Amino acid sequence: MTDNVKEILQGIGNGMKDAFAGTLKIYSMDSELSAREEKVRKKREEWARLKGRPPPKKEAGETRILFRIIQCCTFNGGVFWCSIAIFNNIVLPLLEKLTYYIVGDSAVQSLVVWSWLGPMLSYTFSALWVIPLFLLSKIVNSLWFQDIGDLAYRKSRGRPQMLGLSTMVADLLFSIVIQAIFLIQAMFVGLIPLSGMATLLSLFHLCLLYSLYAFEYKWFNMGWEVHKRIHYIESNWPYFVGFGLPLAVCTYLPQSQIVSGCVFSMLFPLFIISANEARPPRQLCEKTIRVFHLSVELANKIFHKTMRTPKSATDQSTGTVTTSISLSTS
Known part of the structure; x- marks a missing residue:
């Protein structure tokens, strides 16, 4: 029993350490990525010279990781969050005072x-x-997050191992x-009529979910299918609880869901980088805690009703479909 508790605490601590350690490499990642790309370019030029072919054209400078992170912070924090704060804390109070001034001395009438x-x-x-800005941020952030994930993966591992298009x-x-x-499961868990237990269980779910968000960019580029990603998280849950804990706490504290989304969008790129640098x-x-089991089962039922699986096979560890899924024409 003592060894199990020690293993869990050690896993949580290692996850938290990796979550913070990866962010320390932000300033050096762009230079390392440029060095890797320059090395690849020289190899291509050497290969073209040996084959008697013209050297490949030099590609235009690409967007770098630090620039994307600054964009995320500027848009979500500087534009979105600040505009909400300015309206609620400055504009509305000024308009309230102006209303009292225009209406006159009648306090009751001013309040009405x-x-x-x-x-x-x-x-x-x-x-x-x-x-509208919230919906726009979802689209823009998803593109920026994907860009950061791809750049971080190229820096740490090189060319992605992409799956087939249909898969x-x-x-x-x-x-x-x-x-x-x-x-949704995490939200329902938070409604348990035991405030302390509900908060812990909800944070537990969010930690694993945010870890899945962050590592998915890396694992997807590694060619891991969804059943393997989920099984790996469930089998190493202490580590991934620790990894997602800082982000879960930061997004759990704000009362407003909009502000919580802004905090997530500003901090999440750092966790994408940490996930690429981490070694779970x-x-x-x-x-092993099969916390995703219910969600996987429901997702399977949804897919079986909307899609057909000609030769479907179910993974024993998670219950997910592991063969190709084709859209139904009916």
């Missing part, structure tokens, strides 16, 4: 006017600014469905 004017202004601001599409769709269901333990944990 502001009781409908204040919410109307908040709803208008949300409808015309917050919601890649099916794997991506299946992974998105599992993550969406698991997020190869030895499986003695106590």
